[in-house]
Amino acid sequence: MSNWSFDLRAQQRPMRARTGQAPTHMRGRLLARRLACQTWSTAATRMGGVPLLAGPAIVPGSFARLTQPVLELDDAVLRPWQASDAPDVVRAYAEPSIQQWHVRSMTEDEARAWIGSWPHRWAQEAAGGWAIADGSGLLGQISLRRLDLGNGLGEVSYWVLPPARGRRLATRAVRALSGWVFEQLQLHRVELTHSTANPASCRVAERAGYRLEGTKRREGLHADGWHDMHLHARLVDDPPQDAAAPARRADVPRGTSL
Numbered sequence: 001m002s003n004w005s006f007d008l009r010a011q012q013r014p015m016r017a018r019t020g021q022a023p024t025h026m027r028g029r030l031l032a033r034r035l036a037c038q039t040w041s042t043a044a045t046r047m048g049g050v051p052l053l054a055g056p057a058i059v060p061g062s063f064a065r066l067t068q069p070v071l072e073l074d075d076a077v078l079r080p081w082q083a084s085d086a087p088d089v090v091r092a093y094a095e096p097s098i099q100q101w102h103v104r105s106m107t108e109d110e111a112r113a114w115i116g117s118w119p120h121r122w123a124q125e126a127a128g129g130w131a132i133a134d135g136s137g138l139l140g141q142i143s144l145r146r147l148d149l150g151n152g153l154g155e156v157s158y159w160v161l162p163p164a165r166g167r168r169l170a171t172r173a174v175r176a177l178s179g180w181v182f183e184q185l186q187l188h189r190v191e192l193t194h195s196t197a198n199p200a201s202c203r204v205a206e207r208a209g210y211r212l213e214g215t216k217r218r219e220g221l222h223a224d225g226w227h228d229m230h231l232h233a234r235l236v237d238d239p240p241q242d243a244a245a246p247a248r249r250a251d252v253p254r255g256t257s258l
C-alpha cells in the first residue's frame, strides 16, 4: 500500500464551494491564495501575450506544493534520494546495461550533484526522482523525468541493478508511481519510451499498463548511434496492467503483489 501524504483534490476544491465567512485568522491566507489563483489564470491562459483557449490541465504550483511521498512495494520502497546513496549511484552508472540505455556515467561528485538536483527539479515542477531500496540498500531508480502540468503530461524512466532484476521490481515501481501521479497529481497521460532493441523495458511497459502507441524512428542517440524508440503511454482511465499478461511468475517471491 502506498503512503500518500497529501490529498491534492482537497487542496484544489474551488473556494466558492465553501460557505460562510472564513475565520479572521484565515482571511489573509485565503486572500493570498485568491491572488495566486488570479496570477495563475493570467499566466496560464496567455502564451507570449496571446490568450490560450484551453488549460492549463493542472494548476501551476500543484506539484511543488506536494511533499515527495514514500511509495511502498511489498518488499521495497520508492523513497527520495539521500546523499548517502552517492556511491551506489556511481556503481549503477558504471554498470554496462544501465550505461547502454541511460547513456551516462558519473563520478562520485557528479552523483552527489545529481542527487542534490532532485529537490530543485521538484520545486521547479520539472521532474521527480525516487530511489528503489530495501534494507540491503539501493535496488534501482524510477523518475518522473519530464512533467508538463499545462498539458497534464508526465514521462517515467527507470533502471534496476542486476542482482534485483527478474522479480518485477521495475513493473511494480512503474505501477506504484503511476498510481500516485494519476490519483494525487491528476495527470491524465504518462509516457514511457525505450529503444526498440530493449525488449525487457518493452515488457515492463506493457505489464504496467503502458500501451504501445508507435515507433519514433531514429529518436534516441546512443553510444552506438541512433535508435528507433517505442512510445508507450498510459491514460488516467486505462487499466493498471496488461490484461493479457499472466498473473504470476514462478520466480517472484511468495506474497508479492504483481
Ligand SMILES: CC(C)(COP(=O)(O)OP(=O)(O)OC[C@H]1O[C@@H](n2cnc3c(N)ncnc32)[C@H](O)[C@@H]1OP(=O)(O)O)[C@@H](O)C(=O)NCCC(=O)NCCS
Pocket: 097, 098, 101, 102, 158, 159, 160, 161, 164, 165, 166, 167, 168, 169, 170, 171, 172, 193, 194, 195, 198, 199, 200, 201, 203, 204, 207, 249
Ligand atoms: C529493464 C529493467 C528495468 C527491468 O527490470 P526488472 O525489475 O528486472 O523488470 P521486471 O522483472 O519488472 O520485468 C522484466 C520483464 O522483461 C523480460 N525480459 C528480461 N530480459 C528480457 C529479454 N532480453 N528479452 C525479452 N524480455 C526480457 C522479463 O522476462 C520480464 O517479463 P515478464 O514479467 O513477462 O516475465 C532492467 O533490466 C534494467 O534496469 N535494465 C537496464 C536499464 C534499462 O533498460 N532501463 C530502461 C530504459 S528505457
